Amino acid sequence: MARLVMKFGGxxxxxAERIRNVATRVKREVDAGHEVVVVVxxxxxxxNRLVDLCRQIAPLHDAQEYDTVVAAGEQVTVGLVALxxxxxxxxxxxWLGWQVAIRxxxxxxSARIDDIDGAMLIERxxxxxxxxxxxxxxxxxxxxxxxxxxGGSDTSAVALAAALKADRCxxxxxxxxxxxxxxxxxxxxxxxxxxTYEEMLELASLGAKVLQTRSVEMAMNHRVRLQVLSSFEDxxxxxxxxxxxxxxxxxxxxxxxxxxxxxxxxxxxxxxPGVAAAIFGSLADANVNVDMIVQNTADDGKATxxxxxxxxxxxxxxxxxxxxxxxxxxxxxLSPDRNVAKVSVVGVGMRSHAGVxxxxxQALAGKNINIQVISTSEIKVSVLIAADYTELAVRTLxxxxxxxxx
Amino acid sequence: MARLVMKFGGxxxxxAERIRNVATRVKREVDAGHEVVVVVxxxxxxxNRLVDLCRQIAPLHDAQEYDTVVAAGEQVTVGLVALxxxxxxxxxxxWLGWQVAIRxxxxxxSARIDDIDGAMLIERxxxxxxxxxxxxxxxxxxxxxxxxxxGGSDTSAVALAAALKADRCxxxxxxxxxxxxxxxxxxxxxxxxxxTYEEMLELASLGAKVLQTRSVEMAMNHRVRLQVLSSFEDxxxxxxxxxxxxxxxxxxxxxxxxxxxxxxxxxxxxxxPGVAAAIFGSLADANVNVDMIVQNTADDGKATxxxxxxxxxxxxxxxxxxxxxxxxxxxxxLSPDRNVAKVSVVGVGMRSHAGVxxxxxQALAGKNINIQVISTSEIKVSVLIAADYTELAVRTLxxxxxxxxx
Numbered sequence: 001m002a003r004l005v006m007k008f009g010g011x012x013x014x015x016a017e018r019i020r021n022v023a024t025r026v027k028r029e030v031d032a033g034h035e036v037v038v039v040v041x042x043x044x045x046x047x048n049r050l051v052d053l054c055r056q057i058a059p060l061h062d063a064q065e066y067d068t069v070v071a072a073g074e075q076v077t078v079g080l081v082a083l084x085x086x087x088x089x090x091x092x093x094x095w096l097g098w099q100v101a102i103r104x105x106x107x108x109x110s111a112r113i114d115d116i117d118g119a120m121l122i123e124r125x126x127x128x129x130x131x132x133x134x135x136x137x138x139x140x141x142x143x144x145x146x147x148x149x150x151g152g153s154d155t156s157a158v159a160l161a162a163a164l165k166a167d168r169c170x171x172x173x174x175x176x177x178x179x180x181x182x183x184x185x186x187x188x189x190x191x192x193x194x195x196t197y198e199e200m201l202e203l204a205s206l207g208a209k210v211l212q213t214r215s216v217e218m219a220m221n222h223r224v225r226l227q228v229l230s231s232f233e234d235x236x237x238x239x240x241x242x243x244x245x246x247x248x249x250x251x252x253x254x255x256x257x258x259x260x261x262x263x264x265x266x267x268x269x270x271x272x273p274g275v276a277a278a279i280f281g282s283l284a285d286a287n288v289n290v291d292m293i294v295q296n297t298a299d300d301g302k303a304t305x306x307x308x309x310x311x312x313x314x315x316x317x318x319x320x321x322x323x324x325x326x327x328x329x330x331x332x333x334l335s336p337d338r339n340v341a342k343v344s345v346v347g348v349g350m351r352s353h354a355g356v357x358x359x360x361x362q363a364l365a366g367k368n369i370n371i372q373v374i375s376t377s378e379i380k381v382s383v384l385i386a387a388d389y390t391e392l393a394v395r396t397l398x399x400x401x402x403x404x405x406x
Numbered sequence: 407m408a409r410l411v412m413k414f415g416g417x418x419x420x421x422a423e424r425i426r427n428v429a430t431r432v433k434r435e436v437d438a439g440h441e442v443v444v445v446v447x448x449x450x451x452x453x454n455r456l457v458d459l460c461r462q463i464a465p466l467h468d469a470q471e472y473d474t475v476v477a478a479g480e481q482v483t484v485g486l487v488a489l490x491x492x493x494x495x496x497x498x499x500x501w502l503g504w505q506v507a508i509r510x511x512x513x514x515x516s517a518r519i520d521d522i523d524g525a526m527l528i529e530r531x532x533x534x535x536x537x538x539x540x541x542x543x544x545x546x547x548x549x550x551x552x553x554x555x556x557g558g559s560d561t562s563a564v565a566l567a568a569a570l571k572a573d574r575c576x577x578x579x580x581x582x583x584x585x586x587x588x589x590x591x592x593x594x595x596x597x598x599x600x601x602t603y604e605e606m607l608e609l610a611s612l613g614a615k616v617l618q619t620r621s622v623e624m625a626m627n628h629r630v631r632l633q634v635l636s637s638f639e640d641x642x643x644x645x646x647x648x649x650x651x652x653x654x655x656x657x658x659x660x661x662x663x664x665x666x667x668x669x670x671x672x673x674x675x676x677x678x679p680g681v682a683a684a685i686f687g688s689l690a691d692a693n694v695n696v697d698m699i700v701q702n703t704a705d706d707g708k709a710t711x712x713x714x715x716x717x718x719x720x721x722x723x724x725x726x727x728x729x730x731x732x733x734x735x736x737x738x739x740l741s742p743d744r745n746v747a748k749v750s751v752v753g754v755g756m757r758s759h760a761g762v763x764x765x766x767x768q769a770l771a772g773k774n775i776n777i778q779v780i781s782t783s784e785i786k787v788s789v790l791i792a793a794d795y796t797e798l799a800v801r802t803l804x805x806x807x808x809x810x811x812x
Contacts, residue, residue: 016462050482055423059490065492068500069485072478077455078477081462086471094474097548098504143505 003035003125007135007157010044011174014078014230016257022231023084025172026130026292030090035125037164038082038092039157042073047150066135067147073096074134074153082132082314092130095121096138097145102156104138105386110149111138112173112214116137118161133160154215160227162222163211169224170237171211176230178203178210180403181255185391186394188404191234192253197241199253200226202346202380205303208255216240243348252401255394258342261291262315263372263384267324268332279322281308286321288314292379292384307335307373307383314339334367339346340372341390344382345397363400369393409441409531410572413541413563416450417580418637419483428637429490431578438494441531443570444498444538446487448479453556469514473553475542477503479560480540483786488538498536501527503551504542506563516555517544518620522569528535531570531766539566540778548624560621568628573756574641575625575632577617582636583617583644584609586809588675591797594810598659599642602649605659606632608752608786610802612662622646649754657755657762658807664716665747667697669778669790674709674738684735685712685728692727694720697750698781698790709738713779715790718744728788749794750788751803763787775799 006029008022013135022038029036039048050070055059078143083090097104100121119132135153141147148155154171161169178200181189194199195203197220204213210228219226219240230236243249269275276295283290310318319336322329350356357374360381365370369392373384385393398404414428428444431757435442447453449767456476460467484500491498505512506527510517527537541559546552555560560577567575582608587595601609603626610619625632625646630674635643640807675681687698716724721744728740757764763780767788770777775798779790791799804810 016459019463053422053482053486054489057425057486058493061489062492065485065500067485067490068488069482069504072481075478076459076475076479079471080459080463082466082471082474083460086468087464094471096474096551145502241507 001033001035003037004029005037005039005157005166006163006172007039007153007170008041008172008231009153009174010041010047013040013081014044018110019077019084020087022081022172023088023090025231026085027072027088027090030130034052036131036217037121037125038158039135039153039160040074040097040132041135041153043078045181045276046076048075064144067108067145070136071134071147073147074136078132078134085130085132089179090130091128093124093189094132094134097135098139100388102135102138102159103111104140104146105110106140106142108140108144108145108146111140111146112139113148113159116156116159118160118163122164135197143403151212151215154212155218156225158215158218158222161224162218167225168227169219170227170229172231173210174230174232175210175228176233176235177228177323178254178307179377180253181394181398184397185397186255188398190403190405192238194239194241194246195244196255196348197240198243198379199346200240201220202344202377203256205252206258206342206344206346206380206382225342225381233378234398249349250403251353252345252347252403253349254345254346255397255401255403256344256392257388259390259392260289261309261340261342261384262306262312263275263337263340264315264322265307265335266306266329266331267305267335269306270304270330271304275329276306278296278325282321282325283310283318286317287319288321291380292373295353309340309342309373321404339387340384341387342384343380343390343393344380345401348379350379350381360397361402363396369396407439407441407543408661409433409443409570409572409643411443411445411567411572411575412578413439413559414447414578414637415485415580416447416453416560418577418578419446419487420759422486425483425486425490426485426493429494429496431637432491433494433496435674436536442536442571443527443531443566444487445538445559446480446483446484446538447541447559452479452482455590461515470550473514473551474706477540477543477551477553480542484538484540490539491536496536497534500538500540502540504545504685506539508565510546510552510554512546512548512552514546514550514552517546517552519544519554519565523563523675524566524569547648556559557621558617560618561624562634564621564624564630565752566627567630568624568695572761573716575630576633578636578637579616580636580638581616581634582639582641584660586659587800587804589661591800592804594804595808597809598644600645600652601659602652602754604649604754604785605752608783609660609662612664612748612750612752612786612788620622653663655680655755656753656807656809657759658751658809659755659804660752660755661807661809662752662798665793665796667712667715667748667790668716668718668727669715669743669746670721671711671713671736671741671743672730672735673711673741675712676736677708677710678736681735684731688722688727688731689716691738692723694724694727698788699781700779715746715748715779733807741794745793746790748788748790749792749796749803750786750809754785756785756787766803768801772801773798773802775802
């Protein structure tokens with residue numbers, strides 16, 4: 001007998017038929033003798049509908065009230081999933097964030113979970129009742145509803161798995177696991193049976209949409225065994241585990257890409273102390289997330305060019321902001337490029353293998369793909385390239401690192 | 407300075423534009439120096455959508471989970487109304503049933519309010535903050551979300567007005583007050599400036615859809631001054647008050663009708679003790695609400711005919727149930743009639759005026775309208791007639807009791 005957390009995303013609960021399907025999957029685990037906690041998101045499209053209502057009424061909405069509105073989406077699905085379980089004869093009860101309680105900090109709209117009191121849920125589980133818990137929501141120190149930010153239901157599931165000392169946290173989604181690359185681009189991509197926490201974390205941050213970054217971080221910190229699998233097909237998914245649980249290590253486990261990038265170059269920036277702080281400080285104040293940064297010395301040695309990337313959605317805001325501070329920062333002009341993409345290779349094997357970057361650069365050069373910016377960490381190498389070459393680059397690297405299916 | 411409860415129904419909050427309109431009305435009272443509690447329903451259509459989802463998944467749904475699902479509707483509107491108030495610069499905060507807390511009994515789906523702790527709300531009101539409270543929902547003794555049954559937001563508003571000792575409870579709706587008759591049928595109908603609790607209670611139970619019966623009962627018990635007025639037009643509505651506040655009393659204040667009635671006659675029922683209990687006991691067990699009842703002795707004195715009315719929606723269920731108990735009850739056959747309507751005249755003036763029933767019967771006879779069943783209380787007379795004559799009967803009685811506008 002094991003204790004399982006099963007998390008179902010928005011597409012898995014979109015409509016009565018799919019909710020019945022979720023209940024059937026849960027029943028199978030219950031029938032196998034397991035204790036089950038189900039965590040669900042709002043029905044696909046529902047959170048967007050609620051966010052849109054907030055925006056229509058108040059473009060700069062108060063985060064407390066926003067949280068109250070959008071948390072209603074998960075409230076509907078927990079009740080419906082519990083009803084569907086009852087229909088199959090499975091004892092079940094729904095739990096909202098404040099009922100568990102899932103205690104968070106007070107940062108409405110992107111709260112962090114501080115503490116989950118699992119005693120009551122454990123008691124119910126032991127009595128044979130399935131607990132259906134609303135993802136994405138918690139209870140703030142002010143006694144008000146908080147939400148964890150988009151994709152937060154993954155984090156709810158992992159946090160519950162940690163608090164309840166679950167044997168595994170299964171994330172059911174619309175893909176059947178983690179692939180060596182996006183199968184829509186690379187037909188030779190293979191599903192990974194296992195992946196390390198560190199790799200999953202890089203993949204999540206680098207644009208793979210399978211899991212929310214924070215949920216992987218939390219799983220790693222609490223050593224929660226995570227599995228990503230399909231809610232529509234009936235086969236094993238990808239297990240996220242400790243490095244020592246992976247026997248045959250690849251140098252590179254996956255190739256990923258982030259298509260919605262934009263590049264900004266500040267030309268002829270005055271070469272004096274404090275300039276970088278002026279640029280990136282004002283962007284940070286405006287909540288513009290800056291990713292890759294490079295600085296080149298200009299020919300005459302008196303001024304530099306500063307290049308960095310932001311998400312494409314933030315580009316216009318970033319440009320307007322920088323233009324308004326041109327005198328203060330001191331630069332000649334701005335050169336934006338909204339047609340760039342970031343392509344990365346990830347693998348814990350890199351730690352012990354030199355030459356990954358060289359293989360990567362050679363493979364791209366072989367296809368005449370120009371590298372604009374490079375950034376690296378211990379287990380990944382990322383390059384910024386013209387967006388038109390994204391698919392070609394991903395396919396080329398997938399083959400170059402021997403990831404193509406036999 | 408007064409303390410006001412303002413309640414807005416589903417049509418008043420259906421969409422961003424209408425929610426802004428609600429905020430504007432609230433702001434006007436705040437600007438006039440009043441303390442304001444706003445109570446809102448779910449957006450029009452939303453509760454039906456949620457109920458329908460429950461039905462699709464579980465035809466006989468568990469009431470606890472049903473409550474969790476449907477209470478989400480009001481959660482959305484309180485947040486949105488608070489946001490709309492912020493946009494107008496009015497300090498506001500939303501409150502869900504469990505946050506106030508509005509404590510109810512544990513009868514999920516049609517809970518009754520036991521107690522409201524008003525201390526926290528009063529503190530906020532005194533600090534100049536508008537409280538936007540979710541109608542229809544409460545917190546059960548089991549720590550779970552309860553709902554008060556359809557139309558329950560009126561009851562939430564009145565209960566809050568009583569608990570907070572509000573000076574008035576204004577019920578904003580899509581009509582601009584209580585009329586002497588349905589203006590869609592009687593063009594000469596007049597809006598009443600004032601009406602007594604007792605009359606309002608009869609009108610509510612007799613089919614006038616302006617206020618939920620239980621909310622009027624509660625207002626009467628706690629002497630809450632109620633006003634019914636339009637959320638779309640800007641003029642005074644109808645005040646529901648004590649009898650001694652009405653100077654010029656009419657014998658009849660209004661004529662109302664319930665169109666969705668059905669009549670069942672059990673022919674040749676064995677005339678022995680316990681028969682009525684067998685009939686109405688089994689209907690009550692099946693939650694079929696029986697209204698008017700008459701019993702006629704048949705010619706031979708050995709059997710009686712029993713006639714009663716039920717709501718048309720319950721007719722088929724009631725017939726099937728009775729047919730299944732034919733041997734037990736002992737009757738020859740069932741004669742149903744789904745084309746009947748109940749027309750009533752209501753007025754506290756009846757208490758001191760004889761002859762109301764006679765005037766009513768004469769007026770109907772003058773139009774050749776046959777009366778099938780009669781029932782009376784201290785302040786109303788109801789008759790059951792063929793549904794085809796409903797409009798004619800209402801108009802005839804409205805004129806006969808001198809209610810037509812000059």
